[in-house]
Amino acid sequence: MKANCWYGKERLRVEDVPDPRILNPRDAIVKITATAICGSDLHIYDGYIPTMEKGDVLGHEFMGEVVELGPGVKNLKVGDRVVVPFPIACGGCWSCQQQLYSLCENSNPNAWMAEEMWGHSPAGLFGYSHMLGGYAGGQAQYARVPYADVGPIKVPADIADERVLFLSDILPTAYMAAEQCGIRPGDIVAIWGCGPVGLLAIRCAFLLGAERVIAIDSVPYRLAMARDKAGAETINRDETDTYDALMEMTGGRGPDACIDAVGMEAHGLAGLYDRAKQMAMLETDRPLVLREAVMACRNGGTVSVPGVYGGFFDKMPMGSVMNRSLTIKTGQTHVQRYLRPLLQRIEREELDPSFIITHKLPLERAPEAYRMFRDKMDDCVKVVLTPQAA
Amino acid sequence: MALRAAAWSDTAQRRSATESGRGMAQGLGWFSIALGVAALAAPRPLGEAIGVGDRSLLIRAIGLRELLGGMGLLAQRQKAPWLWARVAGDGMDLALLGLALASDHHRRDRVGATFAAVLGVAALDAAAGRQASGHSGMRRARLSGPYRAAKTVTINRPASELYRFWRDVENLPRFMPHLEWVKAVDERRSQWRIKAPAGRTIEWESEITEDRPNEQLAWRSLPGAAVENSGSVTFRNAPGGRGTEVRVEFEYRPAGGAMGAVIATLFGREPRQQVQADLRAFKQLMETGEIARAESSFGALKHAAQPPSEEEEVR
Numbered sequence A: 001m002k003a004n005c006w007y008g009k010e011r012l013r014v015e016d017v018p019d020p021r022i023l024n025p026r027d028a029i030v031k032i033t034a035t036a037i038c039g040s041d042l043h044i045y046d047g048y049i050p051t052m053e054k055g056d057v058l059g060h061e062f063m064g065e066v067v068e069l070g071p072g073v074k075n076l077k078v079g080d081r082v083v084v085p086f087p088i089a090c091g092g093c094w095s096c097q098q099q100l101y102s103l104c105e106n107s108n109p110n111a112w113m114a115e116e117m118w119g120h121s122p123a124g125l126f127g128y129s130h131m132l133g134g135y136a137g138g139q140a141q142y143a144r145v146p147y148a149d150v151g152p153i154k155v156p157a158d159i160a161d162e163r164v165l166f167l168s169d170i171l172p173t174a175y176m177a178a179e180q181c182g183i184r185p186g187d188i189v190a191i192w193g194c195g196p197v198g199l200l201a202i203r204c205a206f207l208l209g210a211e212r213v214i215a216i217d218s219v220p221y222r223l224a225m226a227r228d229k230a231g232a233e234t235i236n237r238d239e240t241d242t243y244d245a246l247m248e249m250t251g252g253r254g255p256d257a258c259i260d261a262v263g264m265e266a267h268g269l270a271g272l273y274d275r276a277k278q279m280a281m282l283e284t285d286r287p288l289v290l291r292e293a294v295m296a297c298r299n300g301g302t303v304s305v306p307g308v309y310g311g312f313f314d315k316m317p318m319g320s321v322m323n324r325s326l327t328i329k330t331g332q333t334h335v336q337r338y339l340r341p342l343l344q345r346i347e348r349e350e351l352d353p354s355f356i357i358t359h360k361l362p363l364e365r366a367p368e369a370y371r372m373f374r375d376k377m378d379d380c381v382k383v384v385l386t387p388q389a390a
Numbered sequence B: 001m002a003l004r005a006a007a008w009s010d011t012a013q014r015r016s017a018t019e020s021g022r023g024m025a026q027g028l029g030w031f032s033i034a035l036g037v038a039a040l041a042a043p044r045p046l047g048e049a050i051g052v053g054d055r056s057l058l059i060r061a062i063g064l065r066e067l068l069g070g071m072g073l074l075a076q077r078q079k080a081p082w083l084w085a086r087v088a089g090d091g092m093d094l095a096l097l098g099l100a101l102a103s104d105h106h107r108r109d110r111v112g113a114t115f116a117a118v119l120g121v122a123a124l125d126a127a128a129g130r131q132a133s134g135h136s137g138m139r140r141a142r143l144s145g146p147y148r149a150a151k152t153v154t155i156n157r158p159a160s161e162l163y164r165f166w167r168d169v170e171n172l173p174r175f176m177p178h179l180e181w182v183k184a185v186d187e188r189r190s191q192w193r194i195k196a197p198a199g200r201t202i203e204w205e206s207e208i209t210e211d212r213p214n215e216q217l218a219w220r221s222l223p224g225a226a227v228e229n230s231g232s233v234t235f236r237n238a239p240g241g242r243g244t245e246v247r248v249e250f251e252y253r254p255a256g257g258a259m260g261a262v263i264a265t266l267f268g269r270e271p272r273q274q275v276q277a278d279l280r281a282f283k284q285l286m287e288t289g290e291i292a293r294a295e296s297s298f299g300a301l302k303h304a305a306q307p308p309s310e311e312e313e314v315r
Helices: A039-045 A111-118 A161-168 A172-180 A196-207 A220-228 A244-250 A269-277 A288-296 A318-323 A333-345 A363-374 B002-006 B010-042 B043-049 B056-075 B080-102 B108-134 B138-143 B159-167 B169-174 B257-266 B269-287 B310-314
Strands: A001-009 A011-016 A028-036 A060-068 A081-084 A142-145 A188-192 A211-215 A234-235 A256-259 A302-305 A326-332 A358-361 A383-386 B147-155 B179-184 B189-195 B201-212 B215-223 B227-237 B244-254
Touching: A001 A060, A001 A363, A011 A220, A011 A363, A028 A081, A028 A161, A060 A142, A060 A161, A060 B138, A060 B257, A081 A161, A111 B269, A161 A172, A161 A333, A161 A383, A172 A196, A172 A302, A172 A333, A188 A288, A196 A211, A196 A256, A211 A220, A211 A244, A220 A234, A234 A244, A244 A288, A256 A288, A288 A302, A288 A318, A358 A363, A363 A383, B010 B043, B010 B056, B010 B108, B043 B108, B056 B080, B080 B108, B108 B159, B147 B269, B159 B169, B159 B215, B159 B227, B159 B244, B159 B269, B169 B179, B201 B227, B244 B269
Parallel strands: A188 A211, A188 A256, A211 A234, A256 A302, A302 A326, A358 A383
Antiparallel strands: A001 A011, A028 A060, A028 A142, A028 A383, A060 A081, B147 B244, B179 B189, B189 B201, B201 B215, B215 B227, B227 B244
């Protein structure tokens, strides 16, 4: 089959690899009809995710048709159309039973690597480094899905791929980011980053009752999308001081909740300091947005972090967090927890995440699609790849 | 390997020994950082003081090395590689100082004193390095043993179920991949076989020495085993419905001589690592009914995260 494989920083190749086969009783093989490039894939593309190996198949946002099942999967049939969550979760451990699926205790065969880096290991993920499992990803024509009786959700035939594909990651991620804000009537939510997760988080924050949402970015076409398609007020952080603008817009209180939908590769002038430290290997992450979000958040407010961080950073304003009673909530998304309620919202047409799609390309064009997405060329926001297109 | 070894928690006894070694490593780490800062900030006065004169660029480079090495020592749980890097650095410094001593351009008295000081530090580094390495695996096991390992994991199943599975010793190879098979001979005794290279195998007989249903099992090899070994597994309820805390202790003492050493290496790549991997597999089997496998879990060397070919999968 064809798969998008990683060969180093900014080096991807779509090549022929062996077809996946059932390896364990609870596995399924899915023939992939649609798969997307995630902002977090760009951290891999840019070489910031450790424990990648040449030839690793990328991708963790995918859906398709079940073509083969292990003897242990009783709830699916060959031919079912499913969306696959990006965290791999067994359903039987304590964490899974607490619905903390992205912390599954059994799905990472390389848990010892993550334990070394982070103290404990989270769940294995599709196509996201050896430290997080060493699983082949879904930017391919087929994928093997472990614990297929727990993760994949069946979707009705009459809903287009584009409307349900993002259940695999970014829609639940945006939803959990907004949910973590504990939104109450009158709340103003500020969201850094108008990429796919940020844009969907605007919608989710409104859905959960936010009075106003303020979106912050430096890319004009993305800010326009946040304004026109998602209904947010916007701040261009290249043109104004974000903190001052936020205070101006919130009566000097600061936003009740702040969402960092950017993560470890934030850009900006102040970023030179962190970029230098990153290059000297003295810091792995650039926490510009997180610092800004902490400083801006109102006293006693919440900072919600769906953006991916990988290692260490410094100059974290912990004094601001402590003295002002801030709450920080974060985590890889417990996708399985949100699948059913969000699918219902899509079916009832309360939510249609497909508005973020700007490009639909065949899988073969994955390498150029990564570059376009990363460099924000051609007003790119979200790329969907179709692996079965001839 | 260093990474992997560091992932293991140890028996209490070894832990206390390791901690005193850690104190020394910590001290050396701060020493490195102080020296590194001094060398980076004031290379010229430092050069004068040690008698080599104005060699700012070289001294700055050494300072950077010290700074990074010191941070590594302080930040990383596994100290041994950093300590051995320090020993290598000491060797380099001694070589440079030796060159300085041989040349006429330097203050020989000062260079001599510096040489002696670096020699002293090198001895400290080597001692700390040996202490740290001694606790990370095969080096010690190859020498004599006994080798002990202990590890605890919490499994989300009742103690009775876990005990029952373990008590049927023929189940053990299902989560201990180095075992070829275990056969129950009678209620207490069993025959064990492990795989060895070149198609050879090693067998021994074992007996259960303690059997408290749902609480504890202990066993030891019978006289005549090539690798004298014993172990126990204890099951204890975790609080608040969190399942069962399963603690495994394992000890082995290879027979003397080269053959014993070879056999010891077969017993597990690294005993604590092996116990940890086995316990993790036991947890997976009990909680999910299967052992987690990724596409990269195949092949002798690290396999890319792409589907294995049929041949790789069989192997």
